[in-house]
Amino acid sequence: MQADFEYEPARDASGCQLSVTVLADRDHVRAEMREDALAAGFRLRDCCSLEEYAQGPLAALGDLVLVDCAEASADALALLSRLDMRGGKAGAQLVVSTTMGALDDVFGCFSMSAPQILVDPARAERVIAIGRVLARIPNLRLREMGEEDRLMLLRLTEQVGRIAERLERLSPGQREGGGAFRLETPSPGWRGEGQDYAVSGKDERPRLPDAATIRQLIKARQARMRFFDAELFADPAWDILLDLAAARAERKQVCVTSLCIAAGVPATTALRWIGQMVEADLLVRVSDPHDRRRAYIALADNTADALARYFAEVGASELAVV
Structure with a gap:
């Protein structure tokens, strides 16, 4: 007997079947997205090209909106x-597919x-x-495929959470639940009134290494792919942080396409x-x-501070020549 891997009808907490809006200029892609959404249990609300939808009457969006935009x-x-x-x-869930050439423009359109x-x-x-959209819907019953999606999403979230925790631990004096910056009681090295308002340089916050040092680290990491399978060393979060740290030192802005390339994994x-x-x-x-239609990615200040402390602790200059 063949196993049934289709989703149950997708319904919200009140029992109403969820709807989908499918927008794509490429006919075969539109047909595939429509078929997959229906198989997942969604009710079709609209299915047309982007131009047809834009020129038509203003209609309510589906709970899920599938968009394919190949040209910006x-x-x-x-x-x-x-x-x-x-x-x-409206709280609709959007899934947008695009090409590498149009990525920067498409990414810049989404901020809400x-x-x-x-x-x-x-x-x-x-x-x-x-x-993944179905996995976020409360009180939704899924079959085998849905459980796999849930586990995939949980693993990704846990990995990023561990990275965040490690970065927080690199900042000394952190209190539980705190960030990289906070106001605390003055340390013994601080001099009060009548003492020239001097602050001891002992606790001075380190700065990021120069861009050349960070770029050398990145180059050394990439060199491993000439000798080993690249997937052995896939660490997109760290590669993203290194690339943004170098850009910050160079006072350059980083577009999302460039950052995807730096991550060393598929763009999606x-x-x-x-x-x-x-x-x-x-x-x-x-x-x-x-240009409000464009957006860049940068390190948060607390992340830059944590990276600077990390490089100071491990000796970035020594790592760069290893």
Whole structure:
């Protein structure tokens, strides 16, 4: 007897079946997304091209919105920005697939809805993305495939949580539940009134190494791939932190496409890590002041402080020449 791996009908806590909006210019992609959403138990609300949806009457979004945007045209980006605003307000779950060439423009359109962004995905990746949406819905009964999706999401969250905890431990004097910066009672090295208001240099906060040192570390890490399978050393979170630390030292902005390349893993995986690290307050999204449709990624101040303490403790200059 063949096992049934389809989802139960997707219903919210009140028992109403969840709906889906499918938007894609490529006919075969639109057909695949429609078929997969229906198989997952969603009720179809709209299924059309981006242009048709933009020109049609304003309709309510589905609980799930599947979008495929292969080309970053002005009209397509305008629609994505509208979907971001409407999805963020309505609480809709967005899954957006795009290409590497359009990634920066597409990424810049989303600041409110926290979509899953997939880069040049296979059909299986879209199915997994739908599974993640289902895993976030409370009181939803799933079969075998849903449990696997839940475990995958939990493992990723746990990994990022452990990274955040390690970075916090690198900052001395941290209190439980605190961040990298806080006001505390003056230390014994502090001089009060009548003592020249001098502060001892003993507790002076270290700074990040110069960019050349960090780039040398990155180069040494990448050199391992010439001798070993790259997957043996896959550590996207650390590679992301190193690349952003070097950019911070160089006073350069980093676009999401560049950061995905630096992560050394498939772009969709890198985007997932970036999103988790932003949620964990390790990274921040910075809007381009000259173009609101573009956004950059940077280290949060507390992350930069933790990295500086880490490099000071292990001796970054010594590591760079190993």
